[in-house]
Amino acid sequence: MVLPRLTGALRSFSNVTRQDDYRGESADLMNKRSKLREQVLESDLTWKKITQFVTGIVDQKEHEAINEGLKEILQAAKLIVGTDHGQEAIESGAVFLLKTFYDKESVGQKETKAIKQMFGPFPSTSATAACNAASRIVSQLPQDQVNRLAKLFQENGGEGRMLFGNNVVFSLEMYELEAADDIPINGTTDIEDRLTLDL
Amino acid sequence: MPVLPLEEQHVDHKDGMTGKLRSLPALDPKRAVSRHFVLYLPPPALCSPALLEEFLERSEFIIQDLRWLLALPHDLFWCQVIYDESLQKCLDSFLSNCPRSYDPHPPFPPAVQQVQSELHRCVFLTFLRMSTHKESKDHHITPSVFGEIIYNNFLFDIPKLMDICVLFGKGNSGLLQKMIDNIFRHQPSYYQDLDDSVPTLLQVLSSILVVCGVQQDKDSVELQKLGEQNRSTPLDMPVEELQDAVLYLCDSTSTLWAFLDIFPASSETLKKHDFLNRLSCFYELCCPELEDAITKRTFEDKGLQSDLWRRLSHSRKKMLEIFHIILSKTCLQPILEHKAENIQPYVEDFLQVLTVLLPERRFLCDYDELFPVADDLNLLQQVSPSIDETRTTYILHGVQGAYADTRRPM
Structure with a gap:
């Protein structure tokens, strides 16, 4: 039910607002999802950079295991992203999966939601495979390099930057309905006698 | 640098x-x-x-x-x-x-x-x-x-x-x-925008009066004459329409009150449009109609009836508070806080607003219960001893008369 509002009347009938046209924008969720995928594709952090970073900091003897893990993530990305958008999209998806799971032990609700938001419905086994592979890769990296990897992801996502208003004390309290007198029974007697405000 | x-x-x-x-x-x-x-x-x-x-x-x-x-x-x-x-x-x-x-x-x-x-x-x-x-x-x-x-x-x-x-x-x-x-x-152009918005605010009040059947919509007058049909009133209109009217009233009064509460400097702009008089007239016409409808109609859903009653009571209180904020900001505060060098025009304005209010008996009683008029007049007398006592007495008698007319104890 659309509630009648004072500001709705002002928006519609006064000349003090920009008359925004919202038609056709109810399908904006679809557009938003594709915009998100575009953003991942345009990201400066490529799969190549990631693989170089990870393989560059471990001993040669561990390369095989690391490469195996990276391959598994790429394969999971293929199944989640699909092959319609090409190899570049798959690799971007792999970056996204590694970023999502590098500090997780299992696929939780938050991760599921993030993947679904980005790629739509996906096979859960692929997410689990990517998560396990990410854990294995990270377990072979020294802690300082894991921190560097985290920093790489944070810088890329614009995370870690100070949010404006972080120190603002914000209250969620909203204006409530005031308390009122009880309603007069049946309204049969002269209500003027009894209907005074409870102030 | x-x-x-x-x-x-x-x-x-x-x-x-x-x-x-x-x-x-x-x-x-x-x-x-x-x-x-x-x-x-x-x-x-x-x-x-x-x-x-x-x-x-x-x-x-x-x-x-x-x-x-x-x-x-x-x-x-x-x-x-x-x-x-x-x-x-x-x-x-x-x-x-x-x-x-x-x-x-x-x-x-x-x-x-x-x-x-x-x-x-x-x-x-x-x-x-x-x-x-x-x-x-x-x-x-x-x-x-x-x-x-x-x-x-x-x-x-x-x-x-x-x-x-x-x-x-x-x-x-x-x-x-x-x-x-x-x-x-x-x-400062926002003040002009606020000024331009007031006619729409007043139109919202008018549209609620039209729904309540106490004021005719200009556009529908001719149609009504042709059709010779009476408009529905809150007593006989579909319950959804009554609910809409009360919700609209509740939102309008709450929103305007919240704005004035945060930004009382907007009071001057509203007052220029004779808003105080329009608001008290609206209250006088609209509230009894809606109260009658809510108390006398038969509701299948009793929860809805008490919900509407509560919203109407809330709206009434907000209207009284809106009136008080505007009156305080535009008349009382400049006098009491010595913001004006010459307080006489503000005293005159305050007395004039209250004098015009006297015929609105219902509004006057409710307002006086919440913001006693006598208290404000006492304060004024302390700040401005030369205040015309005949007028203040006339106003106080008017308030007493309003209580007597509405058969309420003071």
Whole structure:
């Protein structure tokens, strides 16, 4: 039910607002999802950079295991992203999966939601495979390099930057309905006698 | 060396096509990112999992995007705010559609409540940043330019400011007062917009009177004559229409009161339009009609009846408070706080408002119960001993008469 509002009347009938046209924008969720995928594709952090970073900091003897893990993530990305958008999209998806799971032990609700938001419905086994592979890769990296990897992801996502208003004390309290007198029974007697405000 | 204001700064920008660096004004549209903010829709009334999931997804997008926006450096934040139309629509859709706590809605599930809370915070902080021309010593916009930016790009307008007050005013009044003062101080055109909005506010009151059957809609007079049919009244109209009228009244009075409570400086503009007289007349005509309907009609749903009663009582109180804020701000405060050198015109104005109010018996009694007229007159007599005693006595007798007429004890 659309509630009648004072500001709705002002928006519609006064000349003090920009008359925004919202038609056709109810399908904006679809557009938003594709915009998100575009953003991942345009990201400066490529799969190549990631693989170089990870393989560059471990001993040669561990390369095989690391490469195996990276391959598994790429394969999971293929199944989640699909092959319609090409190899570049798959690799971007792999970056996204590694970023999502590098500090997780299992696929939780938050991760599921993030993947679904980005790629739509996906096979859960692929997410689990990517998560396990990410854990294995990270377990072979020294802690300082894991921190560097985290920093790489944070810088890329614009995370870690100070949010404006972080120190603002914000209250969620909203204006409530005031308390009122009880309603007069049946309204049969002269209500003027009894209907005074409870102030 | 002092840092230039944002509107005078230039930055190196990498051209997307050629990859070459070129100097651009800091507030150039090319620096805004295509982010595609989605619109806010209110939580679904039905607990359908699909609708709920869509609501949560939509809200999460908005939260993520606003967090991203709030984390942007000062210059990029302003580029985005000015040039990203989707952001402006997103914020406007939140202000328009976000449920007020007095709206009739079932309690939200915890997941909805959680995202609603975070949305509230992010939207408030975004408006806070948008109303701040000086973020730090190094990050600032020249106040007059700030005024032009927010006005010319409709970053704020009168309905938005009212929505902001009703949504955030209760818990954040101190900060909100500073925000709105800042907006009006640096862009006085908002006073003109407020002035231009008052006829629509009055039209809203008229439309409620039309629904109540106590005033005819000009457009429908001719049609009615032709059809020879009586308009329905709150006593016999469909219950949904009665409910709509009460909800409209409740929202209108709550919103206007919240705005005046946060920004009482708007009182002068309202008063210029004879708002006090119009409001008391409206109260006198509308409230008895709606009270009669709510108490005398037979409701299948008794819960709805008491809900409507509560909303009407709330609206009545808000109307009395609106009246009091305007009267205090425009007449009493200049006298009591010695803001005016010559207080006589304010004393005269105050007495005139009360004299005009005397025929509105019902309103006068209710107002006097909440804000005793005798107390204000006593105060005035202390500050202005030369006050015409005949007039004050006349007013006090009028108040007593109103109690007698409405058969209420004083």
